[in-house]
Every structure is written in C-alpha cells, then in structure tokens.
Amino acid sequence: MELRFVGNSGLQVSAIGLGTNNFGGRTDEAGSIRVVKAAIEHGITAIDTANVYGGGLSEGIIGKAIKGERHKLVIMTKAGMRYGQGPHEGGASRLHLIQAVETSLKKLGTDYIDLFQIHFPDSLTPIEETLRALDDMVHQGKIRYIGSSNYLGWQSCEAAWTSRSLGLNSFISIQPHYSLYHRVPERELVGFCKAYNVGIIPYYPLAKGLLTGKYRSGEEPAEGTRLHDVRFQGILNDANYEVLGKLEKFAGDRDHTVLELAFAWLLARPQVSTVIAGATKPEQVQANAAAADWRLTQEEVAELDLITERYIADPIE
Numbered sequence: 001m002e003l004r005f006v007g008n009s010g011l012q013v014s015a016i017g018l019g020t021n022n023f024g025g026r027t028d029e030a031g032s033i034r035v036v037k038a039a040i041e042h043g044i045t046a047i048d049t050a051n052v053y054g055g056g057l058s059e060g061i062i063g064k065a066i067k068g069e070r071h072k073l074v075i076m077t078k079a080g081m082r083y084g085q086g087p088h089e090g091g092a093s094r095l096h097l098i099q100a101v102e103t104s105l106k107k108l109g110t111d112y113i114d115l116f117q118i119h120f121p122d123s124l125t126p127i128e129e130t131l132r133a134l135d136d137m138v139h140q141g142k143i144r145y146i147g148s149s150n151y152l153g154w155q156s157c158e159a160a161w162t163s164r165s166l167g168l169n170s171f172i173s174i175q176p177h178y179s180l181y182h183r184v185p186e187r188e189l190v191g192f193c194k195a196y197n198v199g200i201i202p203y204y205p206l207a208k209g210l211l212t213g214k215y216r217s218g219e220e221p222a223e224g225t226r227l228h229d230v231r232f233q234g235i236l237n238d239a240n241y242e243v244l245g246k247l248e249k250f251a252g253d254r255d256h257t258v259l260e261l262a263f264a265w266l267l268a269r270p271q272v273s274t275v276i277a278g279a280t281k282p283e284q285v286q287a288n289a290a291a292a293d294w295r296l297t298q299e300e301v302a303e304l305d306l307i308t309e310r311y312i313a314d315p316i317e
C-alpha cells in the first residue's frame, strides 16, 4: 500500500483509508470489528471516525478493534457537529473541543489522537479561539496534528492566516465531499490547498455506493445496500447512470472496475492524501485497498475530467 504525506507535514497515511460512519449504526459491533481487522490486514493505516458517528458508538468500536495495533495506525477523529440542543453540544468552542477530545480519547482507548479535525465550520466561535484550543491540546500531547472538514476556501485561508500570524499549529488537512460525481472542491478549495500545501481527504468517494457499479438502471437496489434506503435514491437517475456507463466502459477497456476508477481518479488529483471509503464487509475493504495500485496517466485523467465535468457546477448530494 502506498503511503502519502498529509499536506505540509511529516504525517504519512495509506493512500486508501477507512471511513467508519456506519459503525454502530448500519454495521453492528462484530461486523465493524471484522472490517477494521481486514483493513489493517490489507495495509490500510488511516482510520477516520467522529464523536457523533454511529450515534456515538463508532469510536468505542474502533477502540476495541485496534487493541494491540494502535501504534501502527493513524487515528483521525472529529468533533464539532451538533448532536443536541445545549450550547456546547457541538460547535468549535474551546469548552466543547476540550470535552470532546477527552471523551474521544477514552472511547478510542488511546492517549493521543493522530489527526483531530473540526467537523464543520462554526460561525459563532472566533477561529482564533478554536485554533488556540487545538494548539494547547497539541502541546499537551493529546493531539498530534489538526485538520478541518467542510470548510470553504475562504474559511480555510482565514484559518491558515490566523495560525500563521499567531504562531499556532495550523490545519494540515481538509476533509471535503469529493468524488467523480461531486467535484465542488475544484471550484476553489483545491486551489487553496495547492497554494498552502494542505492535504485533501475526500469523503463519499464512492458516491454512497453508486461508483461501486452494484446499482443498475431499472433494477431495485438490493436489500441491505446503502441505496436501498429510499432517502438516498435520488442519485439513481438516468443522467447519473449514463455517466456511470461511460466510466464503466473507460475502466473495463483497461481491465479495471469502476470502483477502482473512483479511487484512482481521486488519487490522481492534486493534494489528495488518503481516500476514506466506508465498508460494511471485510471483502469490500479488501477490494478498496487493492484499488490503490492503479495509476492513471495525465491523458486519462483529462478524459475522465471531461466525462464528469457537469458535476463541478451541478454535483450530486
């Protein structure tokens, strides 16, 4: 498995990472532990979670799954998403972040978090307060590196300059929604990340499973799959299937699958550090880990960019 540096830092992560927002929710504890063990077996070192995933259960499950292996792994968690009505049940205030880190450390069964990410920008808390709280926790040894998630280009730039002016640790990464079907980061964020050497950790890389190729036009999604849930079925439309057909042909002509293409295209984009796909079964994580081996040429990337160009202005959600 290829290792990549995260932005302008010495932190190295596996090119394919593991997302875990299904742990403790759609995937039960035993199934989740099997997925983590398969990920480690196939060379994945980067595991992404958040205090709110699986209704708060994901971190605890990971803690159990990584016992004895923790030192080999890069544990990336987050806080900041709102989970209650109380003033500090979410957000990026000093008060909430310190509480959240203490809770995450206990659940994960570790005494440090490798990459601690702010889940969403918080317009009610000054960025200086957020960055000072994070910097303090880096100095206390509770956090090794800090990152952001869902920040816009200007918010990322404001954070970078705040850290720089005050001599604080700065975000080494950002986690945006990014895939062949959702290319919004290319409007502005990627330009910022290139200029400031910030690593990109794309989420929803498989477009919630559409890019696995297991959904077919005119067929009901199989029971138990993510898109069997009617709430997500809006993306299963003719226009998206037409593009899927082109992507499948492109991959098939090169003896690859569209799943492998989804990873290979992201890994060919500037600044991408690790691509975190969720998995509900060990065999999925094995297939995803194998995708790291395909390197696209510049010409191939340009062709794919053209096929999916519409998803810069009009992405799927």
Ligand SMILES: NC(=O)c1ccc[n+]([C@@H]2O[C@H](COP(=O)([O-])OP(=O)(O)OC[C@H]3O[C@@H](n4cnc5c(N)ncnc54)[C@H](OP(=O)(O)O)[C@@H]3O)[C@@H](O)[C@H]2O)c1
Pocket (backbone or CB within 6 Å): 018, 019, 020, 021, 022, 048, 049, 119, 149, 150, 175, 202, 203, 204, 205, 206, 207, 208, 209, 212, 214, 224, 225, 226, 227, 259, 276, 277, 278, 279, 280, 281, 283, 284, 285, 287, 288
């Ligand atoms: N920062 C944020 O705001 C944010 C938001 C969302 C997610 N995330 C992170 O990003 C991660 C990835 O997102 P995601 O897991 O929701 O979406 P995703 O990677 O686009 O889709 C993953 C889903 O596709 C299916 N799948 C995965 N590998 C497969 C394979 N090899 N063959 C067939 N099906 C396969 C699985 O679903 P089924 O088996 O159920 O069909 C899996 O749950 C999350 O786990 C989380 O860590 C971050």
